[in-house]
Amino acid sequence: MREIDVGKISDAVRNLAIEVNIHLSEGFVERLQKALAQEKSELGRELLQRVIDNARAAREKMLPACQDTGTAVVFAEIGQDVHLTGGNLIGAINDGVARGWRDGLLRASIVGDPITRMNTGDNTPAVVHTFIVPGEKLRISFMAKGSGCENMSRLKMLKPSDGEEGILKFIEETVVEAGGRPCPPVTLGVGIGGDFEQCALLAKKALFRDPIGAPHPLKHIAQLEEKILERVNATGIGPLGMGGTVTALAVHVETAPVHISSLPVAVNIDCHAHRHGSLSL
């Protein structure tokens, strides 16, 4: 049994919130540079260059790369031999979000009620998913999830007979319907299998994969990721939807066992400001 003070979790969330919003990771900026080299449209290249320049400007000015500093999404993997002390976990995470948003001058973008829509003022509450895992470590993964791209995400309960082609078609349709609105080039988190809510959660989990573009360990899933990427990049949507050959930077698929009658597919879209980070305690 290992004791961890929740204050450490709060600090981790605060620091990650500021870090990911202001500093797009080096690995991600390298992926954008690669996209710049791959893009065939002249306007598309110019837009990608602007995106890369913006990442540098954000660092220099200590400003968020995008004004939509997102919903705070936290995945907490908690070892079952960990004993949390000093307060409650969810409270600590939200305290970290509030401090991160205040200290980092991030934008308060959460309303407390979807109908009456009053801003909570500090971007709380976070969307928190907890997972109990073996061991005595605790891992916090944080994502600043922009809403322009979240709004374009979709889930569909396909039929098993729809098969791989059905999956490809649904994802392509989702990306085409989204067009320039989710700020392409996007990263696609795809969940396949599970039930309705597990499928959506798999899609979100897929967006956390690091480094971006790393293939799935299962060969047939890695091949599917390549096929989806090729299909999406043939849509012509291009950078910011203004045409070109790079619509997505990467496709990450996560799968789960599924009922004999079902084939759920979820597509969680992230924008070209792909902001996440993690830390182990």
Place this chain on the structure above:
Amino acid sequence: MTVRTTHLTTPLKDADLKNLKIGDKVLLSGEIYAARDAAHKRLVKLFREGAALPFDPKGAVIYYTGPTPAREGQIIGSCGPTTSSRMDAYMDDILSAGVKATIGKGGRSAEVREIQRKYGAVYFSAVGGTGAILSENVTKVELVAWEDLGTEALRRLTVKDFPVIVANDLAGNDIFLEARTRWARKI
């Protein structure tokens, strides 16, 4: 394709817009109004009640943005465009009040393109997700109304050479539709 660059100053006049074509770059200077979902709801309510708007809409430009708080010594925080299609429902009222251009990101509905044609208005796209670098083109920020809306308050931004791309022109062309016609491949 040569990209043309036009300098425009607000308020916009009909003559400023008639030669613009989709894909053209425009560098905007003057005053523009930052308003997004919540401010639009209030603006359109006032307009429908026949009440005065908090700014003169004649020839005005509305920018769909909700900036981050400014750091000490800076004029504004990160201030890139938000998705325009969420404001599609307000466009008939906004343009009939006299607004001549809106700035956002992503495509708009066919209905909005028709409304824009009817009122002689254009739609500009700023580069989504580049709010840090766009802050360099903002020289002044004033609160106009509705401070309670926080980032969604109505603000007057003074801009200098603020870079946008013509996304819908007066002829009803759409850069996003044209993009797919030009670049989509069969595989």
